Amino acid sequence: MSFASPIFLLGLFGVLIPLIIHLWKMRRAKTVRFAAIRYLLESEQVTRRRRKFWEYLLLLVRMLIIAGLSLALAKPYRMESVPALSLGNEQKSLVIIIDDSLSMQRKAAGGSLFEQGKNVAISALNQLTDLDQAALIFPCAGEESEFSKDRELNKRRVRAAQPSFQRARMLSWLGRAEEMLARSGAKSKKILVITDLQNASFSDGLNLSAFDGEIYFYDLGKENGEKNLALGAAELSRESISGEESVKVLARVYNFSDESAQVRLNLELGDQVLSRGSAELGRFGSAEKTFVINLRENMSAEGKIEIENQDALDLDNQSWFHLRGGGRVRALVVDGDWSTELSSRQSYFLERALNPRLYALSRIDPEVVSENGMAQADFNNYQVIVLADCYLSDKAQVERIRSFVNAGGGLLITLGAKVDADRYNKLLADLLPREIREVKVPFAGAEGAKEIQPMHIDSGFIGLPERHPILRPFNSANSGDPAAASFYKYFLLYQELVPKGQAVLKLADGSPILMEKNYGQGDVVLFASSINRDWNDLCIHPAFLPLFHQTIFYLARSLYEIGAKGATVGEQIELTLPAGKSGALARTSRGTEMNLNPDKQAGKSVVRINRLLEPGIYYFWYLPGPLPRTKENADFILAVNPDPQESDFRKISASDLKKLAPASALFIQTERGEKPAPGSQAKTSFIKKPYHPSFLLLLIILAGLEILILVRSGRE
């Protein structure tokens, strides 16, 4: 430790002042003859030990205050050695780019590489004269400052900078620095890039060979590869292992070192470690590790996979995911084709598929009533109503259904022989995703042919990347293939200019077979064919059960959402707002909330989250929405993870770098000065790290302590 004003250290002798005053007061004390000395002696005896303690404490505090004041005035500082950069003596414009990517957060002397980089930047700023000007760029934060001759201002900016969790695109920002220098009109243009020279940061595909200035790369990365393990975003999929509903979590682990590694992994859900595992990784290899989570009722939790091993960077050792599930769902199935014989009923297959007595793991409790029996049913007991081939003879019941959906209930409408298209279009006009036309029977060959050619579901539609949540089970071949079912008869729906609803499934001829629509607070799904074997054979295919389970869960808002929504730090995402929603509110992984206002895009309201700055789980609620906003009632949940490429510390080679930048003007300087810049001498310079603010803080605390002691001893 050194001192900027060591003369003030003489003040340390001042620590003797309180002691001298104390002794002088004792010496100076006159003798007072006093008759009632007995009571004085008694009082003194009782309080002596406590008073002595406070007296000596006060003496000590006062001595410390004087010592602290002297030290603070002497301005102590620590010299931190930084290899010198020779930027030349001519008048110049300098742009300093400080790499603030995730890889710069790896451990190093003084905290992290980023902190070292800040010291280098301050050292470079110290070299500038009053005529030089400098600007700063922090690529991941997207911050660039104007040129300024005020060195102190730039130093303050450097000190205030924070590292990010993103990937840096260094070449793009080098291009930006060039533009800034070109605009500045300076003769001597210099760029100082303080970076770990991570290969991934220089893969923008840009070339800077036209630059007429000098580029200095200050390399903070180590030559010998550091050991680093990283996790990619977890992939989640539904699994049925021995009939149980479960989620498979696939973790991809990377080993970014030239030694093989044994990785220990934890899977945490909520606050519990559910599972542990390990994986063997070769040098610069990756491996997949699978965890299976058995789903329980009401499961809704944040989860993460974590690497237990110690390595160079801790921040990439976690991968976040989110599971969401609901409780039991009660569904009222209104059978329009009622019969005393169970197998003849329209709802026969649906009831068997949903009923937990027949399918033990179902979370759905269906109750089947006839159309006439609907009047006796209390809709408040159900989350979903299924109208299976109903005629809708009672208009009052239709009104009840409408209010039920408007208040947040789900409605599944399946069609059939009892359905009168005109009646439906009239009574359920606002509930239907589209108006119903006539029944179609697909015939082979030309119109009028007698042979029926069964129609199938368009499998390409199922395979769309942005598939509907209802279709998610079909990721896995275990859930069957809806495209295998044959449709002999189905209702055609009117094509509308402004679509009211969204097609979930279409037949090969383009006719929508499953459509959905929001109505009020609830949703409506229309299945354009019969739910039994009359018009199709879907009900005897394996896909029937997961498709209608999923549909009922979707309508009841009780779906297990398993990892479909994930993003990388720094990514921009868009959310399409449902009808009737005017915006969204996002809660970040740190708990801060922000309002997102929509943009109109192709008739849809879209909100954009420009940059997801940190890893973790983000929650979104559409506005207006239910209050209070809890994690359970969030409309959209996003797990955000860092880009594993940032965890690969392998460096770009000097020859590659020379290809990207004009070789004649390229200077590379390493942390240890192993590769000195051509024409420059690698010297060590020092920067001051001041301590006196800490001493001033200490003084304030001590002064407060003295007041406390005085108040306390006064009270006694």
Add this chain to the structure above:
Amino acid sequence: MALWQRKSEALELISRVRNLEFKAREVAEGTLIGLHRSRHRGSSVEFSELKPYSSGDEIRLIDWKLFGKTDRYFIKQFEDETRIQTYLVLDASGSMDYPEPSQGLNKFEYSRVVAGALAYLLLGQGDAAGAALINKGEFNWLPARSGERHFLELVELLAKCEPAGTTRLGPLLFELAKRIKKRSLIIIISDFLDPESEIETNLKMLRHHKNELVLFQTLSPQELEFPFNDMSWFEGLEDEGKVLIEPGQLRKKYLKLLNGWQEKLKRIAAELGADYELFRIDRNPSNLLCAYLLFRSQTQRRRAG
């Protein structure tokens, strides 16, 4: 030289005696003015003893019945019924020599004046008064007598005494209890800064001998308020040692202890049926004495009524 010294000492003593006598009379007269001449003269008499007749004795006092039986002259002697015997017990220990002369009258001088005034009042109304001075751990005793001449003896005893030595009030009260044979009024004038338990025990014993007790506690304002601020060595007046003290830190505790003792003394007095009075030495003794005597006469009248 020695002769001259003895002479000057004698002169000084005479001056002190005169001075004290003067002050005591002044205080007593002031008290009497306050009492509006309430001097009480008893008229009833009680037979005390017989003595052989000698020339000059009043003939009306000859016991003729006895003359008939014995053929010798005897004179009846009577005693005034209201005449009481009072002992003034004055603490003349080292602690009474406070405060310093530069700060005015000290506790002993003040107490001496009060004792003198009381003697003057008592003798003036025909009562017998004695004195007991507790000085240097010993007992200076003057038996109770009546008469103007006895006043001068009392004053001389008081004036001669200089406060010194340890108090030992407790044991000396015990000694006093042994000496006083007749039921008496005992007025103790002291700062009562002795060990509390001894004082309590011996006061109880005095009371046990059917004596009536009056406790006058004389304290200085310095003792009652402890107005010191500077860190000082405090030294006792009776060789209790000395101690370095930051007065501000101990004031509360000290006053608590002193007030506690005063309250206890009052309680003891109340238990023994004794009067207790605090004499602050910065207050006029006439006023305090007058107030006390008025209070006493009122309570006695009430008791009699």
